[in-house]
Amino acid sequence: MDNIYRTAKITKVEVETSKVKNFILDTKVKAFPGQYVMVWIPGLNEKPFGVVQSLPLTLSIAKVGPTTELIHKLKIGDKITFRGPYGQPFTIISGKILLVGGGYGVVPLYFLASSIPAKKRSKITVIIGARTKKELPFAAKFKRLGCKVLLTTDDGSSGFKGFTTQLAEKLLDKEKFSAVYSCGPMVMMRKIAQISHAKKIFCQVSVESFFKCGGFGICGECCFNGLIVCREGPVFDGKVLL
Amino acid sequence: MVDLSVNLAGIKLKNPTILASGILGLDVATLKRIVNGGAGAVTIKSLTSEPRKGHNNPIFIEAAEGAFMNAVGYANKGIDHGIEEFKKWDEKMPLIGSIVAADAKEFAVLAEKIQETPIEALEIVLSCPHTPGYGLLAGQGSPKATFEITKAVRKKTKLPLSVKLSPSIEAIGEVAKAAESAGADIVNMGNTLGPGMRIDINRASPTLAFKIGGMSGPAIKPITIRSVFDLYKAVKIPIIATGGIMTGEDVIEAVMAGATAVGIGTGIYYRGLTVFKKVCREVEDWLKKNKFKDLRSLKGIVHQ
Incomplete structure (x- = not known):
């Protein structure tokens, strides 16, 4: 049934950053x-x-091309049509966890953090990185969940001046984590996977790829090193990036 | 021990299951996983002269119970990129090349070029129902066009040559005869069925971006079986049955209708990359249970 298109209405639009909007829909999914x-x-x-959230279904959409530009023009009451959910989810390990998100890559990590019971969220540290302060999404939302939030910007306009990977490495040297989850640019995730692997920490990454059939795992367009990202991913063990 | 091996126009396959063209066949790394999945041979995704973006999404939808519909529009990086990629093929398993083109002349050029790769057979596709300038939408499904294109390609290669036909053509026997008389060694029966269309009533819009698409999946199997049955009477060259083959029993049915081998595509959606292994085990079990020592002896038995 997940392959059947469902049409929902937008009940709320939140402006997250200049590039990112959150769309809250009048429906739920089992995701x-x-x-x-x-x-x-x-x-x-x-x-x-x-x-981002399954009840009500919430999507966070960054304006990156013609399709997302059009979605950004949608208003309360407009329709959104979708199918799914698809793909393999994160395996959530109990204990102290580190989330590393590059830009709007932080989105699936927010769903991960919010799925952990409130009283355990103080064990979650999230590093969010972007080029500049204006492009840091979800920082306030993670704080509201009760996570420890660390920010990095390339230009130093907010938080640590530098890359998420540099801050993550410092943190992993200092503290013991039971799992690391990362989503964002490939170079960033590869580095996070390498650091985690060297320290023998469980690590999962969410790989971005160009989808055509999207979820059916049939057309081969999204394949990466022989892995079918749309169906066997997008979440993989960090080892696939080593 | 039952024997599942088949001789497909001189190519030895350890079993009759072949990855159909257009399914996960863009790169060697992914095709190697199909090798591990137990296929008898794999077919690359069809290559064109120039890179093509293909149609916008959606390109693949669930159309009805047991039926899918696609209109990919030959998204591929072009023959030159394809040659570089598939030159890397180092598996023992036969690799089947696949090309599409606008006319006989272009087909001939591609047929010559693709032989720089270690393909053991070449398939030409004259039957796509959803790409302007190619296949059915370019009139390549007629006996005349089929003859001309097959003949032009035949002149350029000594490899076993397969012609992929459309199940949507009524006088399919005539088309297959044209391919055979022009020198084809194999007919693949066939491409997706249709074209069909689905409309999303909540958006008052056809769902596929190209509006129409070819149907695949278990629901189209009866058409495949009937088409193979017709072709077995029309031609002497071996037939690959493609369309709705999901299980070992489907293979037995296709072979009884006259097929030598089968193509599997949408079956991967239902049963994963190891669908080939699963299907072969089911064929083996059926043959043992019914006291047949090989698959070959069932070929075309419904015609007796």
């Missing part, structure tokens, strides 16, 4: 953190978006 839905804009295209 696990790390999974995604395929959003279809009739007559234009269909693209994957990570689920």
Whole structure:
């Protein structure tokens, strides 16, 4: 049934950053953190978006091309059509966990953090990185969940001046974590996977790829080193990036 | 021990299951996983002269119970990129090349080029129902066009040559005869069925971006079986049955209708990359239970 398109209405639009908007819909899905839905804009295209929240279904969409530009123009009461959820979710390990998100890659990590019971969220540290202060999404939301939030910016306009990977490495040298989860640019995730591997820490990454059939695992367009990202991923063990 | 090996126009396959063209066949790394999945041979995704973006999404939808519909539009990086990629093929398993083109002349050029790769057979596809300039939408499904294109390709290669036909053509026997008389060694029966269309009533819009698409999945198996049955009477060259083959019993049915081997595509969606192994085990079990020592002896038995 997940393959059947469902049409929902937008009940709320939140402006997250200059590039990112959150769309809250009048529907729910049975999704696990790390999974995604395929959003279809009739007559234009269909693209994957990570689920931020399953009840009500919330999608966080960064404006990166023609399809997302069009989605950004949608208002309360407008329709959103989607199928899914699809993909393999994160395996959540109990204990102290580190989340490392690059830009809007932080989205699936938010669903992960919010799925952990409130009283255990103080054990979650999240590093969010972006080029500049204006592009840091979800920082306030993670704080509200009760997570420890560390920010990095390339230009030093907020938090640590430098990359998420540098801050993550410092933190992992100092403190003991039972798991690391990362989503963002490939170079960032590869570095996080390498650091975690060297320290023998459980690590999962959410790989971004270009989807065509999106979830069916049939067309081969999203394959990466022989892995079918849309179906066997997007969440993989960090080892696949080593 | 039952024997599942087949001789497909001189190529020895350890079993009759072949990865159909267009499914996960863009790169060697992914095709190697199909090798591990137990296929008898794998077919690459069809290559065109120039890189093609293909149609916008959605390109693949669930159309009805047991039926899928796709309109990919030959998204591929082009013949030159394909040659570089598939040159890397180092498996023992036969690799089947696949090409599509606008006309006989272009087919011939591609047929010559693709032989720089270690392919053991070449398939030409004259039957795509959803890409302007190719296949059915370019009139390549007629006996005349099939003859001309097959003949032009035949001149360029000594490899076993397969022609992929459309199940949507009524006088399919005539098309297959044209391919055979032009020198084809194999007919693949066939491409996706249709084209069909689905409309999303909540958006008052056809769901596929290209509006129409070819149907695959278990629901189209009866068409495949009937088409193979017709072709077995029409031609002497071996037939690959493609379309709705999901289980070992489907293979037995196709072979009884006259197929030598089968193509599997959508079956991967239902049963994973090891669908080939699973299907072969089911064929083996059925043959043992019914006291047949090999698959070959069932070929075309419904015609007797």
